Amino acid sequence: MAFHFSFISKISDISSAQWQALAQNAGPFLQHGFLSLLESTECVGEATGWQPMHLIIYDDNVPIAAMPGYIKYDSYGEYVFDHSWANAYHQYGYSYYPKWISAIPFTPVTGPRLLLADHVKEDVVRTYAAQAIDTLAQQNISSAHILFPPLKCAGAAVTAGYLKRVNVQFQWHNYDYQHFDDFLAALTSRKRKALRKSRQQLSAANVTIKRYTGADISAPEQDFFYLCYQQTYLKRSGHNGYLSEGFFKGLFATMAENMLLVVAYQDENPVASALFLYDATGLYGRYWGSLVEIDGLHFECCYFQGIEFAIEKKQPLFNPGTQGEHKILRGFEPIYCVSFHKLFAPAFHHAVSNFLYQETPAMVEYYHQAAEVLPFNNTFLPNLKTMKTPDVHMDNRETKQRNDK
Structure with a gap:
C-alpha cells in the first residue's frame, strides 16, 4: 500500500464515479450530486462560513476513502452547539475559528463520515485518516470535529484522541x-x-x-x-x-x-x-x-x-429531523447521536474533556426519561426491537482518567 492524502477545495476535484464508489449505502445526503449542488449553488462556500475542504485518501492514485469536510468560520448550521467553547478561546485571547468539521451542511442526520472502498481494511484507513486530519494543526486550524457519525465509531475515534459528545434525537422504527x-x-x-x-x-x-x-x-x-x-x-x-x-x-x-x-x-x-x-x-x-x-x-x-x-x-426507519420532545408521544423513540472533537491546544482539549464528562450524564438521564414515556401499549412494548442501551459515558470516563493523570 502506498497511501497518500489531499484536501480538496471542491468536490468536483474528484469525479462523481470515484466518489460514488465510496458512498454506496451511505444515505442520500452523502451522494456526490447532493454535495455538489450545495457547492455549485453557493449554499456552501467561504462567504457562507462553510468552505469545502474534503479529505481524500489514495492508494497509489486510486481514491480508497473520503470524508466530507469544511473549514468553518462560525458554528451555524451544525446542530452541535459549541459556542461556549469559542467564547472560552476568545476570553484567553485565542481564536476558535477557523475549525475543520466533517459533516453534512445543515443536516443533523447520523451516517458514515469516513467513506471506504469495499476492499480496504477499515482500521488501517481510520488510523491514516486521523493522522491526515492532525496535519490541519499546522494550518492555523484550531480543532477537528466529526458530527453525527455512527455510534459504533466511538472506540476508534477515542483511540485517535477525540472526545465524544452525546446528544439525543428521536427516530421512528419500522x-x-x-x-x-x-x-x-x-x-x-x-x-x-x-x-x-x-x-x-x-x-x-x-x-x-x-x-x-x-x-x-x-x-x-x-x-x-x-x-x-x-x-x-x-x-x-x-x-x-x-x-x-x-x-x-x-x-x-x-x-x-x-x-x-x-x-x-x-x-x-x-x-x-x-x-x-x-x-x-x-x-x-x-x-x-x-x-x-x-x-x-x-x-x-x-x-x-x-x-x-x-x-x-x-x-427501516424514519428520522424526522432534530430536537423536539413532542415527537415521543407520536411514536418516535429516543436514540443516541454523537460527535467527536479534538482541540489541538492541549489545555483547551482537557477543559472540553471535563465539560463533556459533566454533560454526558444529563444526556443519559434525558434519554431514559424519554424512553419511559413512549406511547406504545403494554402488549407491544415487550416486542420493541431496541438494542441494549450502550454505556455512552464509558469513553468519557476513560478519557478523563487519562487526562487527570
Whole structure:
C-alpha cells in the first residue's frame, strides 16, 4: 500500500464515479450530486462560513476513502452547539475559528463520515485518516470535529484522541408494520384516539393531503414548497433560509427519485408543504413550511404522512429531523447521536474533556426519561426491537482518567 492524502477545495476535484464508489449505502445526503449542488449553488462556500475542504485518501492514485469536510468560520448550521467553547478561546485571547468539521451542511442526520472502498481494511484507513486530519494543526486550524457519525465509531475515534459528545434525537422504527393501522394498534388507546381525532379535525377543516414522488413532483409543487420553506425561516430567523431556490431546483432535477414531497391543501388551495429524502437506508424529514396556522397540520405533514410512506415503502426507519420532545408521544423513540472533537491546544482539549464528562450524564438521564414515556401499549412494548442501551459515558470516563493523570 502506498497511501497518500489531499484536501480538496471542491468536490468536483474528484469525479462523481470515484466518489460514488465510496458512498454506496451511505444515505442520500452523502451522494456526490447532493454535495455538489450545495457547492455549485453557493449554499456552501467561504462567504457562507462553510468552505469545502474534503479529505481524500489514495492508494497509489486510486481514491480508497473520503470524508466530507469544511473549514468553518462560525458554528451555524451544525446542530452541535459549541459556542461556549469559542467564547472560552476568545476570553484567553485565542481564536476558535477557523475549525475543520466533517459533516453534512445543515443536516443533523447520523451516517458514515469516513467513506471506504469495499476492499480496504477499515482500521488501517481510520488510523491514516486521523493522522491526515492532525496535519490541519499546522494550518492555523484550531480543532477537528466529526458530527453525527455512527455510534459504533466511538472506540476508534477515542483511540485517535477525540472526545465524544452525546446528544439525543428521536427516530421512528419500522417493526414490520404492514399498514398504518398496525402502527396505530401498537399505541395506547388514548394516543390512538388522539391521532384519529386530529385527522378528523383536519378533514372537517377541508384539509386534504397529497404525496408526490419522482416525476410527479411538478414545477408548481416545487415552487410552492420553496415558498413554504422561506416562510419558515422568515418566521424563525428573519432570513430566507440556508438553502437557495437553485439548490432545490437542482435537487428536484437530479434526485427526484429519492424525494417525497407532501403538500396540504385547504379548500383545494395549497397551504403547507414538507420535503423528505429517502433511499434504502431510511426516510429523512428535512424541510417544512406553512402559510396558515391549522391545529395538527405540522404533525400530519411532517410525521404521520412520513410514517405512512415508510410503512408502504418498507423503510427501516424514519428520522424526522432534530430536537423536539413532542415527537415521543407520536411514536418516535429516543436514540443516541454523537460527535467527536479534538482541540489541538492541549489545555483547551482537557477543559472540553471535563465539560463533556459533566454533560454526558444529563444526556443519559434525558434519554431514559424519554424512553419511559413512549406511547406504545403494554402488549407491544415487550416486542420493541431496541438494542441494549450502550454505556455512552464509558469513553468519557476513560478519557478523563487519562487526562487527570
